[in-house]
Structure formats: C-alpha cells, structure tokens
Amino acid sequence: MQTDIYYRDVTRTENLEDFLLExxxxxxxxxxxxxxxxxLTVRVETDRHRNQSRKPYYTCEVILKPTxxxxxxxxxxxxxxxxxxxxxxxATLKIVLAKKSSRKSQHHRxxxxxxxxxxxGEEQMLLSILPA
Numbered sequence: 267m268q269t270d271i272y273y274r275d276v277t278r279t280e281n282l283e284d285f286l287l288e289x290x291x292x293x294x295x296x297x298x299x300x301x302x303x304x305x306l307t308v309r310v311e312t313d314r315h316r317n318q319s320r321k322p323y324y325t326c327e328v329i330l331k332p333t334x335x336x337x338x339x340x341x342x343x344x345x346x347x348x349x350x351x352x353x354x355x356x357a358t359l360k361i362v363l364a365k366k367s368s369r370k371s372q373h374h375r376x377x378x379x380x381x382x383x384x385x386x387g388e389e390q391m392l393l394s395i396l397p398a
Contacts, residue, residue, distance in 0.1 A: 267291075267298045267306065274311035276324075276348075286310070286352065290328065293356045297330075297363050305331040310352075313344070324348045326355040339366070 271286060286308060291298075298304060306328070313323040323346060330339040341358050345351040 267294075267302055267304060269306045269308070271308045271310070274309070275314060276310050276312055282310075285349075289352055289356045290359070293360050294330070294363065301332050301334060303333040305333075307331075310348075319346070321346055324351045326351045328355055328359055330359075339363075 269287065269290070271283060276282070290306065290308060294306065307330075309325075309327040309329075311325050311327075313325060323344060325342065325344040326348075327340070327342040332339075339359075339362055341355055341362065343351050343354040343358065345354060
C-alpha cells in the first residue's frame with residue numbers, strides 16, 4: 267500500500283499525519299488486504315478565499331487508484347472543522363468501498379438448484395433414501 271499525504275496551507279504535524287493515516291487505513295484496511303499495490307493520495311488544504319464567517323474552511327480529498335481496474339475513486343469533502351471534514355471523507359469512502367466490494371456484489375448470487383424446495387411428496391421420499 268502506498269499512501270501520499272499533501273498539505274496546502276495547513277501546518278504539518280506528526281499528530282495530524284497520524285490522525286489521517288489511522289482513520290484512512292482503518293477505512294481501507296480490507297480493501298488493501300486484497301490489493302496491496304493500490305495507491306492512496308490524500309490532499310488536505312485550507313480554503314484561502316474569504317468566506318462570510320471569516321473562519322478557515324478545510325477540504326479533505328482522497329484519491330484511490332486500484333491496480334486491477336482503471337476506475338479511480340475520488341472523494342472530496344469540506345467543513346469548518348478539520349476533524350469533521352476528515353470524518354465525512356472517511357465515512358463516504360467506507361460507503362463507496364462497500365458498494366464496490368466484489369464480495370458484496372456476489373452476496374445474493376447463488377445456484378438456483380440449491381434454493382429449490384422439493385414438492386410435498388418428494389421431501390419424504392428424499393428423507394427415506396438418506397441413511398440416518
């Protein structure tokens with residue numbers, strides 16, 4: 267797994283980087299278990315434009331590039347609180363990865379013969395053939 271974190275107008279601290287890595291790796295842990303060469307890029311920035319409340323506005327963007335497909339997963343969330351912006355991004359990432367999961371897409375697909383219920387008379391006949 268390769269993870270890159272880019273900061274723009276945000277001071278980089280070890281606490282901040284550990285917080286980001288812990289949250290994102292927890293969300294993507296099962297995904298990276300099956301695709302170890304995937305590339306995760308995280309961009310954290312402060313919006314430099316003035317807004318009405320004159321408070322900083324944080325944006326967290328996650329770009330996930332799997333090795334086995336050409337599709338790229340890109341999630342971008344913004345909020346006045348840095349931790350809320352990261353939490354919303356991680357929650358959305360979990361939802362997207364759950365939808366893209368091959369296990370989940372194959373969940374309801376089973377062999378129709380296994381789900382077949384024998385008619386009323388055949389059930390007793392099948393049970394009498396089987397040894398006890």
